[in-house]
Amino acid sequence: MLEGLSFGWRTAVLTVAVMQLVILAAALALTLPNRSANRTLAALLAVLALMVMPWLIGFAGFYDKWMWLTFAPFQITLVVAPLGWLYLTALTEGRWPLQGWRHLLPAAGQMLYLAACFALPFDAKMAWAERSSGTYQLITSLALLAQMAGYGRASARRLTAYRQALPDHVADTHRYAGRWLAGALAALGLLFAVWASYSLWDLIAPLGYVNLMGLYLAMAACALYLGIEGWRHAALPFPRLADLAPAATPDSKDWTALGREWAAKVRVEGLARDPELTLARLARRLGTNTGYLSRAINQGAGSNFASFIAALRAEAVAERLRSGDQADLLTIALEEGFGSKASFNRAFAAALGEAPSAYRRRVSKPEKRSKLAN
Structure with a gap:
């Protein structure tokens, strides 16, 4: 055959x-x-x-x-x-x-x-x-x-x-x-x-x-x-794209104050550590809706949701480095909610103005920290 x-x-x-x-x-x-x-x-x-x-x-x-x-x-x-x-x-x-x-x-x-x-x-x-x-x-x-x-x-x-x-x-x-x-x-x-x-x-x-x-x-x-x-x-x-459309919100609220209040709560409670965090999930944890939270972040923090969370995560990593945490940089980043090394490096550089490794070297030397403080 x-x-x-x-x-x-x-x-x-x-x-x-x-x-x-x-x-x-x-x-x-x-x-x-x-x-x-x-x-x-x-x-x-x-x-x-x-x-x-x-x-x-x-x-x-x-x-x-x-x-x-x-x-x-x-x-x-x-x-x-x-x-x-x-x-x-x-x-x-x-x-x-x-x-x-x-x-x-x-x-x-x-x-x-x-x-x-x-x-x-x-x-x-x-x-x-x-x-x-x-x-x-x-x-x-x-x-x-x-x-x-x-x-x-x-x-x-x-x-x-x-x-x-x-x-x-x-x-x-x-x-x-x-x-x-x-x-x-x-x-x-x-x-x-x-x-x-x-x-x-x-x-x-x-x-x-x-x-x-x-x-x-x-x-x-x-x-x-x-x-x-x-x-x-x-x-x-x-x-879903249909769920990403901005919701209508009233103009009578002090969105800047709300943004600062919710940002402080996210920072204190470490809510940004959730690697699966979305606007809807954070809104539920803060007891509000996505429309209110989105507008408060935009006006209070002056950024979009992704940049807002990335900056909080970067600040949390920087704080651990300043305190002398000796864990691997990627391990710290993942523990603070980042999903990858690339996203961590970009967000850290945007928030702190330098690469994570350079920041760690700078803050790990007591004499340099003293000079910076003065």
Whole structure:
């Protein structure tokens, strides 16, 4: 049965990638937190794995041995960009947008066309493949380029809005926007750039089967990155964009005084040490609502929530260093609520004007502390 097939390095590399993508897609589909987003990403990984499949089996000689595989509906290219946007939307909103399924209609039409062609009698199928391949490639390539531009722009706008709203509601913004969302969008953007280059090149001067291998290696690499990082962030409690909208507050209160009062309470009770601290959680602990607390921080502390908490954490670390705490800097930072070394270094430098290690060296010398005091 395997006579006439050849399993070379191309088939081996793509097989390993597809197997890993299937495992990651299954794991994501079964993860309950962020269920809508994770299932969308699982579908995207499955689609990208299927996109690679014709090259995986083609290099092994499947299409030469079993020509009836022509038109097998593996490559549904018009679903990739919409699924990428739907994943970003589901992650930032908790669900797909209303009637989000409509964005998949072009892909459904493409799949129905391929399935209908695949079901044709063999001779009719091969004749139609000879006549229609050029036109089909032109239409789908142009549609794909349009989708890349449209959904890419929409995704970038959503990410920008999300990143702008986060600092007023969460303490460690980099956990949600700075790392994964931006990374996912960048990976898809890079894939689309490579894909567009290959598509345009192939339209102008057909590259042939072997010369398209680079595109499918890039596709497999991008899919693996999305799958691995998506799995790492699968259970992260992403705040919903709709919940980040500022609440209306009255003008009759002394927001500056309230801000100072609540800042003092946070400092005294060490509430900033909570690594999962959000505006809503802090508001509950202070016995107020998010609208009041946000306005008090903005006017009383003159900053957003993330900067406010970061400054309190940095001050707490500085106080421990001044008292002679000999623990490792990162250990102290984590104990005071910072989520990473990078966020700690940035916040400390912004609040104290120098790097944590330089500050420790300076305050650890009694003679220098004496000079500073005088």
